[in-house]
Amino acid sequence: MNDKQLxxxxxxxxxKNGMLVGLGTGSTANYFIEELARLQKEEGLKITTVASSTIxxxxxxxxxxxxxxxxxxxxxxxxxDGADEIMPDMTLLKGRGSDxxxxxxxxxxxxxxxxxxxxxxxxxxxxxxxAIPIEVxxxxxxxxKRSLEAASGRGELRPNAAKDGLWVTSHxxxxxxxxFDETITARNLHDLISTTPGVVEHGIFYGLTTAVFIxxxxxxxxxxxx
Ligand code: 5RP
Numbered sequence: 001m002n003d004k005q006l007x008x009x010x011x012x013x014x015x016k017n018g019m020l021v022g023l024g025t026g027s028t029a030n031y032f033i034e035e036l037a038r039l040q041k042e043e044g045l046k047i048t049t050v051a052s053s054t055i056x057x058x059x060x061x062x063x064x065x066x067x068x069x070x071x072x073x074x075x076x077x078x079x080x081d082g083a084d085e086i087m088p089d090m091t092l093l094k095g096r097g098s099d100x101x102x103x104x105x106x107x108x109x110x111x112x113x114x115x116x117x118x119x120x121x122x123x124x125x126x127x128x129x130x131a132i133p134i135e136v137x138x139x140x141x142x143x144x145k146r147s148l149e150a151a152s153g154r155g156e157l158r159p160n161a162a163k164d165g166l167w168v169t170s171h172x173x174x175x176x177x178x179x180f181d182e183t184i185t186a187r188n189l190h191d192l193i194s195t196t197p198g199v200v201e202h203g204i205f206y207g208l209t210t211a212v213f214i215x216x217x218x219x220x221x222x223x224x225x226x
Pocket of ligand 1: 024025026027028029081082083084093094095096097098099100103
């Protein structure tokens with residue numbers, strides 16, 4: 001069993017009968033979805049799920065997990081998702097894919113949000129290994145970019161996979177992938193990007209994580225917020 005699978009299985013131990021569970025997106029979240037389906041089939045677990053992306057919804061449906069649409073929920077019990085970067089204070093960077101709007105809504109709506117990852121995701125500062133994905137309203141991308149550049153941001157619109165057009169998220173936004181001055185704290189960066197006109201959402205998950213589970217060479221470490 002690899003570390004991503006191991007940590008996903010650990011998070012699944014916190015799923016109880018009757019819960020409404022948020023499903024993340026990505027390879028680690030996929031292992032969690034598969035484990036929920038196994039628990040439902042083999043141990044009679046009774047839950048309802050809500051997905052952070054179409055791809056995770058399709059996976060849940062294919063495994064016969066009961067699923068409700070995001071617009072029908074106001075609160076969830078538990079959200080489990082992966083991350084691209086994890087800081088010591090549990091701030092996350094997410095959204096390498098196309099679904100960070102729903103991911104952040106579910107993280108905020110959850111009583112408990114457990115981030116699951118292997119040790120390769122641990123960083124000292126947000127933006128260490130990846131650019132910060134910033135979803136912008138398509139017609140506002142240039143104005144938003146200029147505002148962010150005035151605050152040390154450097155980056156470009158993300159191209160699509162074929163590099164013959166622009167990346168469009170599941171929310172219909174363009175994505176600016178930007179780097180910022182290393183001396184800006186994650187909290188200040190979060191506040192700065194959140195208050196920039198034209199920004200729909202961004203990949204810094206600040207103050208949302210209840211626990212971080214990290215698997216490192218077969219050993220899972222659980223860290224819970226105080
Ligand atoms: C998608 C995400 C993913 O959770 C993140 O990219 C981690 O993916 P993986 O589990 O495949 O390493 O934030 O928006």
